[in-house]
Amino acid sequence: MSDEDPDGPLWRRLLLNRFVLVPGAIAAAILAWNIYVASHDNGIVEGLVVDPKGEPVAGASVALWVLNFTTYVEHAHTRTSADGRFRFDGNASHNIQLAAEKPGVGRSARVPVRLYFKAQDATLSEPLRLAGG
Amino acid sequence: MHRYPRWPIHLTLLGVSFVMLVPFYWVLKTSVSGENIFAYPPSVIPKNPHLFYYVDVWYYIPFARYFLNSVIVSFLCVAANVVFNAMAGYALTRGFAGKSLVLMLFLSCMMVPFQATIIPAYLMTGRLGLLDSHLGLALPQMSTIVCIFVFKASFDAVPRSLIDAAKIDGLSEWRIVWRVMMPLAKAAIATNVILGFIWSWNNFLWPLIVTRSADMQTLPLGLARFLSYQEDTTGALYAFCIMVLAPGILLFLLAQKEFIRGLTSGATKG
């Protein structure tokens, strides 16, 4: 166990064996992950709404659903700004759905967004695409 | 040995290894993609792998609580095991009246499986007021005969001259055990730690009987409860399996030699 380097100094034997290195690496990884989580858990969800032609849509209403045990419940509403972007603050869940609609332009499908931890700051990679008219 | 072709041996062993590893791969695959729960035919490579089932497991069940319970109980078991078994192993290296009786008792206790004692053990734990507590969970496993004999064999191998020199220096028995013999029995300690940890970590029946409240449950219990609530309708169950198996596999890979040595000590000499 600690006889991999019997001639080395004591500190080296104590430190450089697999029973210290492996748990140490795991502990370091856990610590790094927790630091990342703590710095990114503001609950901000941002995204873009576009119309069928791909142009940003201003003034569309966006709804946020949050997972409650086995179903999704509506949690918050907001409107897109002039450049079609929207932003939610205060999302506390890890499993949410978003949908946008604007009367006259259409409505988008309900897009599920899954996060790696609760209230993770998220920016949608794909815009919410309105369709239907 | 005569020369014989090696490749049939490799072929057979590869086939057996495949059979042994396929369940792991299959579970891993489902835990990252959620296929094969409803879909048929199954695919070999997961499409759209994602890690969100692990997130589901973390939040849906109190995984951290179960993990902590398992860790506490295992720690209690392992610590008590090392101390008690070392003491008993040392005592068995000395000659004293009634030694053969004690040895017979220990050997015959090996043949009494835990499952034959669950009713009285449960009633006794209830009387002691230890139901639903970490100590009550750990108590029956705080000493194992296999590990006592591992320590005994290890202490037997310590040269008599060292003990005599320590005695001449005026060390008490207690000091002799801790200062002289334990440092020389590091392998036995490692074996005891790994065997005790694995046995208490995987224990299912005793926590099933003894725990009453949901937040005292250990990991195996949590896993079985998850199955009974959720059936197998979600990839989260298999993510839970992987999360539960990973520490065991990691520990085994780290401490393989000690684990095998502890198990085979009965095969060679006893």
Added chain:
Amino acid sequence: MSAAATHPEAPGRPRLLARKRVRQTMLVWCFLLPSLAIFLIYRVIPLGWNFVLSFQDWSPMRPARWAGLDHYEEMFFHDEVFWTACWNTLIFMASAPLAIAMALGLALLVNADIRGRDVYRTIIFISYPLMTVAVAIIWRWMFDERVGLINYVAREAGLVDRPIPFLNSFTWALPSVIAANIWQMLGFYMIILLTGLQNIPQNLYEAAAIDGAAARHRFRRITLPLLKPSLFLCFVIGMLNSFTSFDLVYVMTGGGPARATELLVTYIYKLSFVQTKFDYAAAVTVFFFVLLIVVAWGANRLSGGNAGAVEAD
């Protein structure tokens, strides 16, 4: 502590030495005490308690009454489930020699002089230290009727036309559980047999080869007899394992479609902790333990006496 006792004085010497010996004996017993207490409390006393309880009519609410052989009579003559469980347990136990034979073959292969034998050994052994509950969940799913891998492979290979409901059929449930158990135990048997094989001195083989013995004869005359202690140990462990496979059965089938996979140990659990019939369960436990001892003793006699696992000083 015994510093004073190591400097004997001439006149009081016998008294001091006697005191030292007494003190040493007391110390040895103190060292033994924790382990001994645990075994007495959790192994020896429960056996006696079970035995006494099996003759009583007791429930946690009422004081005990003497019931004589009532429970045993009910168990042997009126309880179908008991006999089913007993039979299932014996079938489960009979699968151990099959697994040991397979493990012997594997051990012989791994013992050969090939590269990567440690890797093979690790891969085959890795199933043993895993949590049985997780193994049960994995195999329960592998045997699933709709989406299980076993059914898929069997259908692709043309062995069957329609999926077999392994864990829901009376004929296939117990073999499925046994298959999962063999998967888990194979590595353990292999490791023990491998250690036994490696303890056989090589020069025996060489001498036999010089004398012109064929490989078959070398195996039967040298390997098998010298492996007898390891084989016996494997059988005892396998027997104990099959008697106590609560985790696997409980999670995989819960006792099976209509008790098809009910073992004595799961029946005892259900009697005591689901139906709270502690006294009747104690009677079943007594039978369970006696059966175990009888089988172990029978195996010992069959293998010719003390081919036992552990030496006694």
